[in-house]
Each structure stands twice: as structure tokens, then as C-alpha cells.
Amino acid sequence: MKNKIIVFLIIVVSALLLICVLLVGLHKQPLVSVGTDGHMESTPVEVSQIRAIGQWEFLTLSDEEIVDTVRHGFFGDDELSRIYYGTLRLGIDLSKAGEHSVHVKGDSLSVRLPKVDLLDDHFIDEARTRSFIEEGKWTEADRAALTRKAARQMRRRCLTQANLKAAKENAQRQTEAFFRALGYKHVNVTIGN
Numbered sequence: 001m002k003n004k005i006i007v008f009l010i011i012v013v014s015a016l017l018l019i020c021v022l023l024v025g026l027h028k029q030p031l032v033s034v035g036t037d038g039h040m041e042s043t044p045v046e047v048s049q050i051r052a053i054g055q056w057e058f059l060t061l062s063d064e065e066i067v068d069t070v071r072h073g074f075f076g077d078d079e080l081s082r083i084y085y086g087t088l089r090l091g092i093d094l095s096k097a098g099e100h101s102v103h104v105k106g107d108s109l110s111v112r113l114p115k116v117d118l119l120d121d122h123f124i125d126e127a128r129t130r131s132f133i134e135e136g137k138w139t140e141a142d143r144a145a146l147t148r149k150a151a152r153q154m155r156r157r158c159l160t161q162a163n164l165k166a167a168k169e170n171a172q173r174q175t176e177a178f179f180r181a182l183g184y185k186h187v188n189v190t191i192g193n
Contacts (some may be wrong), residue, residue, distance in 0.1 A: 012037065055119045058092035059167035061158040067150045071136065078136025081144075084150035085128040088158045089119045090167035092191070107181050108186040113193035116167045119160060124151055 023032055067083035096114040103110040124147060179187045 001172045007155070010126065014063055039089070053094045055091055055095075056088045056174075057119060058116065058170040059090040059163060061088045061090070061163060063088065063124055063158055065150045065153045065157070067146050067153065068133070069142070069146055069149075073136075078134070078138070079133050080131065080138050080152070082129055082135035082143075082145065083130045084154070086124045086151070086154045088123045088154060090116055090159075090163065091119045092116055092171055093119065104184075108182055108188070109136050109184040110188045110190075111175065111189045113171070113175065113180065113192065116164055116171055118155075121151075123154065 036177075053138065063086050065084045066177070067084060068079065071078040092113050092115070094113070098112065101112045105162045126147075168191055170190055175189045175191075179189075
């Protein structure tokens, strides 16, 4: 329950920050141009404003993994066991939005966003990593290999189809709500595969 509350608060704060960034950008330059006939068309400014948002997070997953390795030797075995903590953030990198990803017609807006994906490959919190069994001599290269193994395990556990689907659904809802708050009555959001 505590994790759900934290995820919800992060989502709300992210949405509020996004709104603030866009409103500041809107104040500087218009998102759309209005022709003499009142017809609204997309402009390059819209795409650059969306790209300027950067990364928009839709699901945060905390994980911990116990990873170990054993090296068999002539006089005995060396063992290293460590516990790793990581926070994987799923969202959309809006800097990857294409040139023709936004279309406006009257009070209707159509947006095509890049796919939901892991926002940062460096999700392991090294400061919290702890060894609870360390017998024998281990090098930094050995520890780095164990860290890579932990990262693979976290990816396998957290980057499931169910989690990616939940993040995509959150992205759909939040993006539609965001653009409706900007005054568009009809919003169509398409998120890449």
C-alpha cells in the first residue's frame, strides 16, 4: 500500500511539473498558429515544446535482488553474496518525439508519442548495496559483474508485459488529461509499441 501511495504521489508531482514547464513555454511562444480563416495547424513550436519536457514518468518500480557467486578453488571455495536495491522508472522520453507527432484542427488534437520504456539504465542504488557474505578475495571487476547480473535480474522481474501495459495506460490517461486541461476538447493520443 505504501508503494502505491508513493507511486501515485510521484505521478501527481510529475504531472504538475510537466504542466508548469509547458505553461512557461506557452507564455513564451504559442503552441499553434491561427490562420486568417481561423483554422489551426500544427507548428514546429508544438513539437519542440513537447520535446523540451524531456522524460515523463508513468510507473516506478522498486526492487531488491540477492545475487551471489561462488569461485571453486583448490583449498576451498570463495563466496560473494550481495543485496542490491533498484528503482526502475517506466515512461516516455519525449525528446524522441517525431517532427510530425502533433496535429491540431480546431479544438481537436492528435498526438503520437514514443513507446513507454525504461527511462534510465542506471537504476541500481550503489550506496545501498550490501555484502552479507564475502569469503575470499574479490576484485572490483568481480563486484561489477555481480552488479550487472543484479541489473539483468531486476529487468527480468520488473520489465514485464503487465508493468509495461500499466505504464502505457497511465501514459494514455495522463497525456489526455494534460491536453484537455490546456483547452482541447477532443484529444487522441497514440503511444508507440
